[in-house]
Amino acid sequence: MDGLALRTSFGTDYSQKYYRNYTPGGTTGNVLLIDNLNTSDGFSRSVTITDTADYRRTIHEQHNFDFLLGYENIDYTTENFFGTGSGFASAADTYTFLSQATQNIPYGRVAIGNQQGTLDIAVDVNGWFTDGSNPSATGNLFQPVTPTRICDTRAASSLYPSNQCSGFHLSQGGTLLPQVQGYGPMAGVTNAVAAVMNMTSVDTMTQFGFLTAFPDGTARPNASDLNHYPARNIPNLSVVKLGGDGKVAIFNNAGTGDVALDITGWYFPY
Numbered sequence: 001m002d003g004l005a006l007r008t009s010f011g012t013d014y015s016q017k018y019y020r021n022y023t024p025g026g027t028t029g030n031v032l033l034i035d036n037l038n039t040s041d042g043f044s045r046s047v048t049i050t051d052t053a054d055y056r057r058t059i060h061e062q063h064n065f066d067f068l069l070g071y072e073n074i075d076y077t078t079e080n081f082f083g084t085g086s087g088f089a090s091a092a093d094t095y096t097f098l099s100q101a102t103q104n105i106p107y108g109r110v111a112i113g114n115q116q117g118t119l120d121i122a123v124d125v126n127g128w129f130t131d132g133s134n135p136s137a138t139g140n141l142f143q144p145v146t147p148t149r150i151c152d153t154r155a156a157s158s159l160y161p162s163n164q165c166s167g168f169h170l171s172q173g174g175t176l177l178p179q180v181q182g183y184g185p186m187a188g189v190t191n192a193v194a195a196v197m198n199m200t201s202v203d204t205m206t207q208f209g210f211l212t213a214f215p216d217g218t219a220r221p222n223a224s225d226l227n228h229y230p231a232r233n234i235p236n237l238s239v240v241k242l243g244g245d246g247k248v249a250i251f252n253n254a255g256t257g258d259v260a261l262d263i264t265g266w267y268f269p270y
Contacts (some may be wrong), residue, residue: 005054016043022096034086037096042080049073054095124223126239140193145185151178151261169258170221171250177216192242192266199236199262201228207255216243220251
């Protein structure tokens with residue numbers, strides 16, 4: 001067709017990026033530094049197709065007309081991948097790939113990370129779980145129950161129903177001895193060895209300090225289960241071994257105040 005010009009143009013753009021950074025592990029004093037690999041891979045691609053139609057016509061050698069129509073399509077695709085791993089058998093370049101990561105922390109240790117700043121920490125062990133791979137490892141079964149309050153040292157009222165601990169406020173250096181086995185949801189239970197409880201330091205505490213929960217009739221360990229603050233409710237979930245009388249001992253090192261115990265289950269031999 002006279003005066004009509006058709007044109008198609010095609011363009012493409014492709015880019016790829018790859019990042020890989022490996023930090024070796026090690027030990028500094030009693031601090032275990034876990035090795036870590038961060039890697040990312042990605043690409044972006046665009047395809048552009050432009051079609052134009054240009055029609056020009058002159059009428060009676062006096063009037064010129066120019067019509068231009070165009071269409072453009074851009075197809076853009078991007079894909080990114082990010083991965084991290086640890087527990088490599090070797091720090092050599094041939095090993096530090098994601099496929100070689102085990103995510104295992106060696107020597108039976110755990111890793112504790114700090115987001116920023118410096119600080120001191122204390123770790124108290126209450127027990128452990130096994131994976132069943134060792135037939136000679138002993139253990140217990142867990143019996144869950146609906147969380148039930150079995151002890152609250154605040155004075156009995158419409159807000160705080162009467163219970164075995166009503167009115168027994170904790171003094172500085174004082175120890176509370178609530179009955180766990182045989183009380184509340186554990187009535188009739190005789191073979192429990194430990195209880196899982198949510199222990200709460202309520203807002204009547206007068207000083208900064210800590211609570212230690214341990215089996216009644218045993219020496220108090222040098223450990224803490226909850227750090228309490230004045231005028232604040234501070235809860236913490238604890239697994240506490242029971243004394244021979246089915247009780248636990250709760251020691252308060254500083255200030256005076258009240259605590260509440262909610263039992264969520266217990267362990268017994270199988």
